[in-house]
Amino acid sequence: MEIESGKTAELEPTVTLARLYEKQGFLNKALEIYRELIALEPERDDLRQALKGLEKRLGENTGDSSKLRAAKILSELELWKEAISKRKKMLHPGPEKEKKILVIYGNCRNSGTGQEQSLFAHVSFEEIEKEIRATARELGMKADTFQSGDEEKLAEQIRDAGDSYDVLIIDPGAYTYTSVLIRDALLKVSAPVIEVHVSNINRQGAFGKKPLITGAVTAQLAGFGKETYTMAVHAAANMSGEETRLQCK
Template structure:
């Protein structure tokens, strides 16, 4: 990445997150995905980074979007949703592009059904934020931007 260019984040959202706001608000909250995107865009502007926001209910589309991020994106924030627990394909795509990733979940997956406790992404992620609702996305942006700034400062003392 060119250090003079604005840093770019990709925020990926998996299946059923397009239903936020009406889908089980007791678990996922009342904000819509559009609300979360607006908040992320506002936070990105204050951090001086660009973001692309993408949601799909289809595993292959998420894999293709991850692959398209190669040499374009500096950091990935992903809420794989149900694919967290099932998708080796998403894991392999993340490994293939070798872009730092933060995994985000609106709910605390470790306080839910046992099948939700395993993630195919967590062990390859720089960090995992779970159970803090939509704020988790904002915290992930702050953490990623902070890491990028620290790397840039180290490279250009």
């Protein structure tokens, strides 16, 4: 097998390739290959011995031992530098991207179930938002919130969320049963969506209607009162953008 000079970049560095270069007289090319291999596997003594022997041959050919020694020192320093850099990356990986979630809820105070209306008669949205944000911070996330009783504004907010958020949490209130607009907006969201309700809407007789929103979300939490929101935030911390979306048929 014969190798053309200048083709090193196209070939994967291996001991066999280095020996072929050395055999055919391309000593500098062989030297480069050995140095690359040692950078990848600095613990291999056989590679270092091969490199040392090759450097000796090059020194004899050039007759310039001082330059060879300098080149050897620089080579060793580069190898140590690469090994230290790899070790640092393993021990101290870069910071992970902060996960962002968006919590959306409709006007549950006036249009939700009896239990929801009772809850929001005693608990303000400001209190709930404070708990949501505090829980998100504890889990290393950032939470934004949006509240409106307007169906079009809710759907618009969902569409505007786009790819800006990792997970969406929504309490659509009474729109759970009536809003095709919100359902269609949710189906176009690529991020996982968690539907939440402070009351158990699945209990027989809760509304007597089939939910429209449920078929367009990834998961659902219901029936835990105001804690439903913080439970959803905990669930969001364990979800990723690769979660499978349930598609409404």
